[in-house]
Structure formats: structure tokens, C-alpha cells
Amino acid sequence: MGLWKPDPSFYPSPQDAMKAPQEELAYVVAFNPDQDDRPDALAVVDTEEGEIIGWTPMPYVGDELHHFGWAACSSALCPYAPHPHIERRHLIIPGIRSSRLYIVDVKANPLKPTITKVIEADEIAEKTGYSRPHTVHCGPDGIYISALGDVEGKGPGGIFVLDHTTFDIVGKWEKERGPQYLHYDFWWHLGHDILISSEWGTPEMVEAGLNPEYLLGGRYGQRLHIWDLRHRRHLQALETSEDEQMVLELRPAHDPRQTYGFAGVVINNKDLSGSIWLWSQEDGKWSMKKVIEIPAEPAEPEKLPPMLKGFSMVPPLITDINLSLDDRFLYVSCWGTGEVRQYDVSNPSEPKLTGSVRLGGIANLTPHPKVGFVNGGPQMIEVSRDGRRVYFTNSLYDSWDNQFYPDGIQGWMVKLDADPNGGLTLDPEFFVDFSQHNYRAHQIRLAGGDASSDSYWYS
Template sequence: MASWRPDPSFYPSPRMAAKAPHETLAYVASFDPDRTTPDAIAVVDLNPKSSTYSQIVGRTEMPNTGDELHHFGWNACSSCLCPNAPHPHMERRYLVVPGLRSSRLHIVDTKSDPRNPEIVKVIEPEEIAERAGYSRLHTVHCGPEGIYVNALGDAEGNAPGGIFLLDPESFEVLGQWEIDRGPQKLAYDFWWHLGHDTMVTSEWGTADTFENGLVPEVLLGSKYGRRLHFWDLQKRKHLQEIDLGEEHQLVFELRPAHDPTKAYGFVGCVVSLKDLSASIWTWYRNGSQWAVKKVIEIPAEPADPDLLPPVLKGFGAVAPLVTDIDLSMDDRFLYVSCWGTGDMIQYDVSDPFKPLETGRVRIGGIVSRATHPGARNGALRGGPQMVEISRDGKRVYFTNSLYGAIDQQFYPEGIDGWMVKLDVGENGGIAFDEKFFVDWPKGHRPHQVRLEGGDCSSDSYCYP
């Protein structure tokens, strides 16, 4: 009888995942902000022993233009080992790649040639609209029951946005996830606590409020997302809404604890209307309900208005603009991208209510334009944005573009793309790897990073 075993990149627990082998490739969404050439998945060599270390060694072009590739994910991950819906025969093979602007989904096979993945299926926006009633696809996560994809709008791009499911083997669009959405209208990110049967979702806005850039009247009127929603994951039912308050706008990335026995997580808020600060909040169980607490506030930095883009001139300050966060596999370090000031900050969050800053680097930034030891030219534009951590927590990778139309508002001279890597000290502390600076090909910008075999925001676990 033939023996079989689960995909070796699936781990029952985050503790075991942290012992996984060193990643050697990254898959990076690469998009054309002018929408004249096809977007691509770029493959970057992460093996320091390789002669092509920190170079793009493969590229898979999309069949159309104007997708604006966004937060893609794997078809299968460690959640396939969960006891309630086991699929141990699955393998981490396909990248499920959404276009935020086109609402198109691409299924990309990495197995036969990991450096030259192949598009094996394209799901057109019409099919998604008809079967799920959604558009403006944003984030993909593999879960125990299938592939979850969220969308910022309904079929026309209006509210409500939400989540739909794909069959993990045929990639058929199964339909809308929500049975009872309650008051939820806006969508952005989603994640879950598998051990507590809870889905958490956050908010941005509808297509008309971001596709041509952020709309100042919507922002200043506190009409962008500012709420967290908590759901019964099995019953697909809305349970609770928490409003962070009128001053807090753009409640973005969600990072739950990896340990499935823990019922807390972190969410970043991009900007406060009161003083342009950014903030990090911890959500947690409080009796039978969920609660949130602001645990980090990152202030804006005063700046000469002549150095600021029109959108910030009147404030005389650079907003930190926390656009992404990521949590190490051992739930110890939280990384916070400040796309406005150019800081990447590391916090020790061993106590999730009392974070301590343990490291900080600066690169790019609206005013500082800080350089990198490996960069050929001096001043760099853009700032730390999409961040990803190796499973062992020793390496951190990030890119510098947020969204084509919004890049232009905060960096009006345009952004030349780059990707960098940080090395992490044993007890915290971060430093640039001077040999790792990917000067992105002109005409394209890098966004989401996924690491071969999984990373700290690709998998969820059912065992501690």
C-alpha cells in the first residue's frame, strides 16, 4: 500500500512552523500603476548562498492589463490539518492572485517550476459577480473549508463588501460567505481565531472612495472605515461591531495571535483626524464579548510645508500612515510599517497590552527620503509598506508601494519600487541586510510578498 503524508510545509502548530527550513524564494505582486502593461508575479531569490541573491529570477505575466494585483494567498496551508475539516491530502501549490481594480482572480501553479509559475486558470469578474455578488477583490486566505476571498464592494463596487469562498480543488466560485451580515457594510481585511470559532473583519471604503485616490471630504467627514466586526465562523453570522471612534480612519490590517489558544490580535489604524497620528489596537475577549484597547500611538512629525504633498501641506506635518503590520510566529514581535515617515518599527508584544519598542529603521519617507546601504541612488521614495516575516522570525521583507492612485497623492513625483530585507536580533533589534536591495524594474511597483512554503501571515493553526 502506498504511503502518503501531508504537505511538508503544513505544520500543526506555530511552534513547529517556526522550525521550518529557511525560505529560498519570494513571490511578489508587481503592478503597473499606469495600467498599460500586464501586472506580474515576480520571483525573488532569497538564498544568501546563491549567485542571484536578491535578484528577480522569474516573472509570470498576467493575461490582461489593469488588474492592480493585491493581497494574494495560497490554495492550502496548515489549516488543512485542523480536526473539524481535515484535508491532509492537499498541497501548497497554487497562488490565488486577486486584481483589486479588475476583480479578476488568477490561479498560478508554482509546483513544476517554482521560479517560473504558470497561470492555470483565470476567473473573470462576471463569474464572481454572478455567483458571489462581489467585486474589488482584496485578500485571500486558505481556511479549513476552502479558499476565502474578500471583496471591497458588491458587484457594482458599492457597499456591502464581504467574503466569498472558492472550492480549494476545482477553484469554482461557491458563493457568498455571510449568512447574516448584521450592520456590516464596509470591508477591508479579514482573519480568524480558529480555536475560538471567530472571524474578525475590518473596514476601508467603497470603490468610488479609493480607486482615484483617497477623497479628502470622505476622510475629513469620518466616512471611511473605523469599525471592527466579529463573526461566528461556523454559523457565518455577525455577532458584534466595535466602533473605534470618529477620529480614527482606515482600520486596516488584522493580525490575530498565531497560538490558537489565545483570543487576541492587533489591528492598525492608518490615521487620526485629531493629530494625524497612527495607532495600533489590541482586540481581546472580555467575558462573553470582544473588546479593543489602543496600545500604541505613533505621532505625526512636524515638517516644512514646502516639502509636503498637497494632501498634507495644510497640516505642516508628516503622518506616519501605518499601512501594514505583521506578527512573528511566536507572537512576540509586531512589525509596524509607517509608509509616511519611512519607519519600520519592531515592538515586543509578549504582553499584548504593553508593547515595548525594540527596533526601528528608516527608509524612504515623504520628507526624509532615507536611503539604503545597497541602493545605487541616494534619496528613496515610498516607504515601508507590505511586510512579511520568515517562519523562524529571523528575517523581515518589505516593499514600498500602497496602491497606484494613492501612491501619487503622497509621493507626487512617483515611486520607484524597491524591496528590502531586515535581519532580526536574538532578543529583538533590526538591521538592514546591506546585500539585499531589489531595485524594482521601472514601470512596475511591488506590493504583497509571499514566502515559499508559507510565512507569518499565510497560515492558521489549530494546535498550540
């Protein structure tokens, strides 16, 4: 009888993962904002040539494919719940509008992914009480998926779990929710049995776009939540300031010995700035503090969408962040001003700005060398395992796209080259055009893993 061998793309430590072969393919979800008879699709991108070389359409229309993730990753090497028989073969792709889940096989033919299972919204609702699945993370004991709200579009939002092998719904994750009501992202410190979750808004608060009354009234998410991962119970809530709202993307340290991480906060409703907050644990208690503030930028009113004309300012709108596997560089996408920032976070409490690239943006439409002026701005951002390449797309969420870029967004994906000592350079030849037939690109997953896919057990 032969021994089971783990998938070769599973690594015990982030340092091991950084030595992996360079990615050759990227999987990118593309959605059709026209909501006509053309379904959304999973695109396969050649990361060397910057070309779409595969296209798998979904069987239904109107999904709005959004965040997606691997069914299995390096967390499967868990010392107390190992799963050596699973492999990085399937992508779990939610439709944030339809509440549908697609299980997609990318191993049989990496250039022609195939849909192996569809989980309908009714089944998710019946077995979990949730709707609008949003973020997927591969855990040691199952596939964890966040949901923005309940079946009526209200709260609370939360997390549910799929089985690794059958992709059957196991059920709702939370046992003791405590004060948590709003939901968005989640991540964990696996070695410390801690899960962290963040807050955006319920479906009825976000699906029609940003609601100025909710923003001014402080109704969007302002907290992080600390959970006991093993026992599925709420431990502590951490607050931002009263003016800072929409605590979205979470990036914990990859080093499993550490108990800190970064959270992106979209906007301060007083001055339109965005910010990055550091959470950490000391003496058994968790706290967080602001470590980066990015100000809004002046702009001529005629260049602004109706929502911003009265301010004569463009907010950075921090909609995604990412952390290199060595925990050295934090990348921040400013979707409003059209900027990607790189910070050296070797000292997490004192980030230092080390690089910046501008592309698109509400007021500037900063051009790309290959195609000229582009719209949208840096949004979903992904970093290669070795930290040398940074990819990003330019669409946030259909209704929000239309508010902040009312002329429409032509979808694209680009690449930056990252200096290992700090600094960013735009690759002038890499430009993947998703605008044909008016598709928009959202999240990126790199074949074999990337900086936001996996969690590790060893240093």
C-alpha cells in the first residue's frame, strides 16, 4: 500500500512557498454588468504573455462572480486535522447576486476549467440561513465561506462550511455569535486557534450602491471581531473611530508564530481619507490601532461623479490590501485615486511607504503605456508567492462601479514588478483587456497559490 503524498503546491511554511516555481497561469472571474443573456465566466490568463487563453462561461446569467478561492491549500498540512488526500484542484466561485456556488475543476485541463457541481441559493438558505456568499478560504477542516446576510437581505451575516471532499454544505459555522451582526471578510491565526472577521453591511445596505445616509449615520461596519476558531464562539470586538467605516480586507501575518495583521478601512466620513489598522495580541487581549492614513486628494468638480462634486475631493477608497509571504511588504489599492501603494511593514507598527504606481482613478484616468487612458482604478490585488509580481484588476462591484465611475468601467488586468528591496514598476507590455463584450474583471487567483490563498503551520 503506497503512502498518501500531499499536493506539491502545499507548503509547511511561507518561506517554503516563496521558493515555489513561478506562476504561469492566473484564474480571473469576469462578470457581465449588462445582465443580458451572456453569463459570467472564469478566465484563464497567461501570466507571461498577458493574454486570455481560456474562458469557462457559467451555465446561468446574473451571478456577478466576485471573490473566490481554492477548495484546498497549505492549511491541509494541519498537524491535528491533516488531509493528505485533498489537492489544489477545485476553485469555489460564489455569485454575490445569485447566491449560487460553482465548484470548478482546474486540474483536468488547466486551460479549460470545468464546472463539476452547482450549489443553488435555496440549498444554502435551507442549510445555513445565509445568502450572498462572498469570500472563500480553504481551512484545515473544511472550506469556509462568508455570507453578507440572511435570505431576506438583512443580517446577521456570517460563515458557513463545505466538506473538502464532497462539497456538501456542513452548516453554519458560528455557535456563539455575541454582538457580531455585520459581516465581510474573515481570516485566522491557525496556530493560535483565532479567527478574525470584519464588517461591511447587510445586502440591503450595499447592493444598490453606497448609501450616503447610511455613511453619514455611521451604519456601515466599524469593528473587527475576534473568535475562538476551534469552539466557534465570539471573544472580543475591536472598534475603529466613530467616523471610519467599512472595515473590509484582512491580512494576518503569514508567520504562524505571530498574532498581528492588517485591516483596510475604506473611508472616513469626515475628511474622506482611508486608513490601515493593525490588530495584535498582548497579554491575552486583542487591540487595534491606526498605522496608515491616506488622505483624499483635491479635484475639479467637473471631473467627479455626482456623489463627490460637492466635496471637490477624491477619496482614496481603500478596497483591497495584500501582504507578501515574508510579511515585509503591504500593498494597498486606492480605487478612487487610482494608486497602488507599497509599504515596508517589517515593523508592523511603523509602516514606511516604499513604492507607488498610479493607473486610472476617478479624476485622473492615468494612462497605461500600452493602451492610453484607462478608467476604474486598482482594486483586487494579488501578489506572487516569491513577492516579485503584483497583479490587479479595476472593478469593485457593479452598483458601486456605476456610482463612482458613471461613464462605465472597461475591465482590465495589469502587472507590477516589485523590487525585493522596495519599489514598484508598472510592466508596460502587460495589459489584459476584459472590455470586449463589456466584461469586467474582479478577483485573481494564481495557479499553485498566491499571497492571499494559503495559511501555514510552521515558520
